[in-house]
Amino acid sequence: MRSLSRRITGPLPAQQAAAPRDPAPSRVAYRMQRLWLTPSFRKFTMVGMPLILVALGTTIFFAGQERRDAVADRIAEIRRSIEERPEFMVKLMAIDGAxxxxxEDIREVLPIDFPISSFDLDLETMRRTVEGLDAVADAELRVRSGGILQVEIEERVPAVVWRGRDAIEILDAEGHRVAHLVARAQRPDLPLITGDGANEAVPEALAILAAAEPIGDRLRGLVRMGERRWDLVLDRGQRVMLPETGAVRALERVIALNRVQDLLARDLVAIDMRNEKRPTLRLSKPAADQLREAKLQQMGVTGQ
Structure with a gap:
């Protein structure tokens, strides 16, 4: 019998000769896959690497001075074209409350050459400059629609005239300088204070002046004595010498005595209230001489 199997001799077909493909990745591919699964590597590849490339390209591009100058000039040109658009131009300044x-002083300290771009105005610096004026308590600056620089001013309110050693000045209720005076007669409507340190005690002076309102027609002013207390000066050369503390209360006592006994109508030079427990009256020389003679005569009559 013949065998059914037959030996195949000669070369095999190409499909049969090729070795089967191994589905497992290569060692390099496996390592790259594992590396890609690392969050830090993936973030570096997706974010860090592009940034590095952009930075490197920018550095190379701007390495030349000519390119840097060209870019800077172009940016400045674009910025200037935007800033000088009509809607951003300021054409005039309006001042309210002054x-x-x-x-006039504000326009002098803010010498602005209109028209000017609103981007070129440093409003904060300008505000501090305006508030540096003696007469300005508060200032607000803003650019209004229509190209108007609006300046809102709150002026200091004059309260007293202070005659110092070298000048005569108007002060507000807090002692801030408002203006300079050439002569006291320029502001006769304001009360007068004088003496060293008087400008630093204006609130106390105003309280004393308010208490002295019943005798305001005779009031000439306040004198600061030793930078620690006040003398109230009246006409006819009279003075009320007030204590360091409780000056208003002491003055109210004097006014009460004057209302009852017409004290200030007498021939007095000074009423010394510095010692609250022992007020002292200082007579004028004629009154003192007359009182002395009266006492002598009384002693003589008594002796007889």
Whole structure:
């Protein structure tokens, strides 16, 4: 019998000769896959690497001075074209809340050449400059629609005239300088204070002046004595010497005595209230001489 199997001799077909493909990744591919699964590596590849490339390209591009200058000039040109658009231009300045003199001073300290771009205005610096004026208590600056620089001013309110050693000045209720005076007669409507340190005690002076309102027609002013207390000066050369503390209370006592006994109508030079427990009256020389003679005569009559 013949065998059914037959030996195949000669070369095998190409499909049969090829070795089967191994589905497992290569060692390099496996390592790259594992590395890609690392969050830090993936973030570096997706974010860090592009940034590095951009930075490197920018550095190379701007390595030349000519390129840097060209880019800077172009940016400045674009910025200037935007800043000088009509809607951003300021054409005039309006000042509200200020007197004519203060308005002139503001325009002098803010020498702005209109028209000017609003981007070129440093409003904060300008505000501090305006508030540096003696007569200005508060200032607010803003750019209004229509190209108007609006300046809102709150002026200091004059309260007293202070005659110092070298000048005569108007002060507000807090002792801030408002303006300079050439002569006291320029502001006769304001009370007068004088003496060293008087400008630093204006609130106390105003309280004393308010208490002295019943005798305001005779009031000439306040004198600061030793930078620690006040003398109230009246007409006819009279003075009320007030203590360091409780000056208003002491003055109210004097006014009460004057209302009852007409004290200030007498021939007095001074009423010394510095010692609250022992007020002292200082007579004028004629009154003192007359009182002395009266006492002598009384002693003589008594002796007889």
């Amino acid at each position: 007197s004519k003199e203060v308005s």
